[in-house]
Each structure stands twice: as structure tokens, then as C-alpha cells.
Amino acid sequence: GAVVSQHPSWVIxxxxxxxxxxxxxxxxxxxxxxxxxQFPKQSLMLMATSNEGxxxxxxxxxxxxxxLINHASLTLSTLTVTSAHPEDxxxxxxxxxxxxxxxxxxxxxxxRLTVV
Amino acid sequence: xxxxxxxxxxxxxxxxxxxxLNCSYTVSGLRGLFWYRQDPxxxxxxxxxxxxxxxxxxxxxxxxxxxKKESFLHITAPKPEDSATYLCAVQGQGGSExxxxxxxxxxxxxx
Numbered sequence: 382g383a384v385v386s387q388h389p390s391w392v393i394x395x396x397x398x399x400x401x402x403x404x405x406x407x408x409x410x411x412x413x414x415x416x417x418x419q420f421p422k423q424s425l426m427l428m429a430t431s432n433e434g435x436x437x438x439x440x441x442x443x444x445x446x447x448x449l450i451n452h453a454s455l456t457l458s459t460l461t462v463t464s465a466h467p468e469d470x471x472x473x474x475x476x477x478x479x480x481x482x483x484x485x486x487x488x489x490x491x492x493r494l495t496v497v
Numbered sequence: 498x499x500x501x502x503x504x505x506x507x508x509x510x511x512x513x514x515x516x517x518l519n520c521s522y523t524v525s526g527l528r529g530l531f532w533y534r535q536d537p538x539x540x541x542x543x544x545x546x547x548x549x550x551x552x553x554x555x556x557x558x559x560x561x562x563x564x565k566k567e568s569f570l571h572i573t574a575p576k577p578e579d580s581a582t583y584l585c586a587v588q589g590q591g592g593s594e595x596x597x598x599x600x601x602x603x604x605x606x607x608x
Contacts, residue, residue, distance in 0.1 A: 387540070424599060424600040427595055430593070430595055474540045486531075
């Protein structure tokens, strides 16, 4: 399967600071990338969908100004959690899709964010 | 609104004891149904895509089947390394590329 690399795997930051998470498709071009959040023992909650070169589409209830998404190239998308607070602590996962309608999405290994 | 319900929430099996996981879905036109495996603290690992009723796919001890209302993931003679959470997701015919996930089934295989 295709490889999606997410970095960092875990990060601890102080309340009020910003954190950037990177998601790279290593061996394919990803026209669409997705960002999810997962709470303990819960399923994946889609936060936003991003297409290369255009603004991300955020799901209802997700703050655009807090979770900044940039999809500057066909292999890289970033999620920046701005002015992080303890309630932002969670497991964030990205996924990437090939071009075309009938294709699966491949996931990164996830980032555990802890805000103290 | 697209919905996915997985059952059971948790399943304990003895090594070698075959069983099935269920994924029931409602979607306005199915483009694809996906099965993923997720280990603790990791991202989901892709297993199968099913596109139409009657389709079946196999990989080692796993076999996925699809009807118009549900999908099953059959696990034959499981081993302890098959222990994980199995997630089901659907993609509808609407313009969005997004997947709608179920809450998963946590499978534990005891030696």
C-alpha cells in the first residue's frame, strides 16, 4: 500500500503556544488529504478536507482559525493548532487519497498532542 | 446522512476460534466500503475496499463481504497478532470525498 508519513509522532506543548503537524505522502501524489481527531475509545472524527492549492473544507463545529490547514503541494499537508489549550489534547491523524473517485485513503501513524 | 454501525463493540476469541464482525450502513449511494485495522496509538492500516453487493475480498485470515445493507469481516483461525480494533467506513455518492467511520470492533485473540 501507499505510504503516508506523519510527523511528529508525539508532542507536548505549553498552553497558548502553537503546534504544527506534517503529513506527507511518500510514494504518490495526494490530491486530497484529510485531518481527523480521535478521542480515547472513539472513532475518527473528520476535522477537515484539503485539496492541493485550495482552501480546506472544515466540518461543522471545527474552528477554522484554531486549526489551520495548508495543502501547499501534492505531497504535503500541515495542520497547525494555534493557541493550544489542554482541551486540544488528542490524537490527530491525517490521511491521503490518490486522484480519482474509487480509491482508498491511506493513513499516517498519528500524532499524540498533549497540551500542559 | 450517511451512518455506519459496527457490532459487537468488543470481541474476545481464543486462538483458532473463527468469527465475524459486522458493519451495517446507510448511505445515499455507495461509492465504496472500506475496512481498516488500527493498533493502539497508531493510524488505521488499510485492509479492503468493496464497491458493490456480492463482492468479496480476502487477505490471509481475513475475508470481507458486502451486501446492500451490511458488510462482514470474517476472521478464520485467528492468531494473537490479529488483536486490534477493526474499523469500517463508507463513502457515499455525494460530491464529498470524505469517509464516514463506525466506532470499530475491538478484537482480542487469546493464545
